Amino acid sequence: MALLTQRRYFLTLLAFAGAALATMAITPRFGSEPLAMSAAFIEWLTHPRQEWSIAALTLDLRLVRLAVAFLAGGTLAVCGVAFQAMLRNPLATPYTLGVASGGALGAYCAFMFAGSSLMLTLAPDDMAAALTQYLRQGASLAGAFSTMAVIYLLARSRSGISTMGLLLAGVTLSLICSAAMMFLRYMSTPDMLMRMERWLMGGVDAGSWGELTPMLPVLLPSMALLLIQARRYDQLVFGEELAAGRGVNVARLQKITFFCGSMATAAVVAVVGPIGFIGLIVPHALRRIVGPEHRLLLPCAALGGGAFLAICDTIARITPAELPVGVLTAMLGGPFFLFLLIRSRAQWGARMQ
């Protein structure tokens, strides 16, 4: 791609912002119930919650869903780009370093506890639901954060973090978490098992804004910190030594990337479960459209990833079975992964000649 000019930079960002806004405006229209958008929107905006008609309530639910999908998709795509740059591996995803597995293990523990806790069964329904939600999100975050801490302790070296150490520790911890999850599943009742399975598929069908807001204090600062590293990632991609020779503090950049990327991913997983492949598909597709430079790639990933997941969710919820969106992204992601693999093999083949 030709060198990035100021003009192309801003035009591209403008186009992506426009596409994201259009997605936000259009996707709430779709769902199992038809909706008179403008009337419902005015009511949603001007009336207090208690006076809402069914239409406004429906719109509110869809807006929650849209916000969750947008934030989750954008975060996963940005973390994917950042991890691919830090690990210098095009196949890295936000889940490569084991944070999602830790989060899933935490959530599983919460399901076990909630299912067997007398207090939760005796509490009034809405209170029990809220308690269960906070318990699940809290446990998922706790699981993810402890995995993150263990991986950091294993991978840190004299000069910062060893990326090979990160990869090895991440993959190993993922396996350990999976083993623990298998044990928990064996120990649980069919009812719990069903909830666990459903959660693992991932879905953005949050019931209220209350599911999203507790995560924002973790999510937004982490994302902001990742986005302002953009130009340093371009240097890091070419190797730690070259980056250091250009004045990049490599150890600090790696730490910021690892911690912010892991925390943001943990927050997303706590809300929507481990939705797969967004962090892989979106960065690769966008590199082909906007080029490899991170100062454009990262913000486009935030906007494009958000819009992509929002659209996927809309498609998933208008299917007759109302699929969980994680199932849809996985069905798209698997073949895409294969396509990447075949293409890179073809390139290797060409270079051998």
Next chain:
Amino acid sequence: MLLETDGAGYAYQPGRWALRGITARFEPGTMTGIIGPNGSGKSTLLRLLASIRTPSEGAIRLNGKRLREHKSDALARSIAFMPQTVTPVCAYSCEETVALGRYPHLGAMGFLTQNDLKQIREAMLQTDTLEFAERPLDDLSGGERQRVLLASVLAQQAEFLLLDEPTSALDLHHQHEVMTLLRQFSRNGQCVIVVAHDLNLAAQFCDRLLLLSAGRLEAAGAAEEVLTAERLSPVYGGQIAVLEHPLTRQPLITVLSKKTYE
């Protein structure tokens, strides 16, 4: 401008010294070659000079101030470093790769000015890489990639150019092109420091050679002083003969295998 090491040493693990007691000065207008056998500390010395690593003992100073006391972007405008191997994972074009060399000179948003574009073009012209400008770096051969990388280091426009085996992947013709270019930079007032494997190439182009052996500075001086059979044979092992080049009168180094001198 003066880059100097003062008893500098480095240990990758405590107690295991890769480099020790190196004292040397590097001045603008000179071209220095760092030579020595594998594992003698050549690359380590270059990393210390480039502030990629901090010396475990002793000091390295730029204009009398320790490297760590300089701001990192200011340092990168003074000292450019080219590592031995670089493998990008994403499809940057050659032009984009060279443009990344301007990093220490750009503002927060990283937009290129007319002057930056001129420097990028100039660097590509000098390294004979202009023809690849739009091609992805991944598509090139090893030697072509090395030249693009060199262009990106040149685009950094630093006074001190530190290069770790810049000609290792190049063919004979481009080896000489690149070394001639580097020598020309040193004549124009830059300071060039290269780690060199090829002693003959180093002898031909460098004003001064530093011979390292097992982390120590064995000898420093002009090619004729450093490259003698008595010095090289114990350092490299084996029987080394130093002849005089029939055309240039410079030292010509060959290794005598057992077969040759029996």
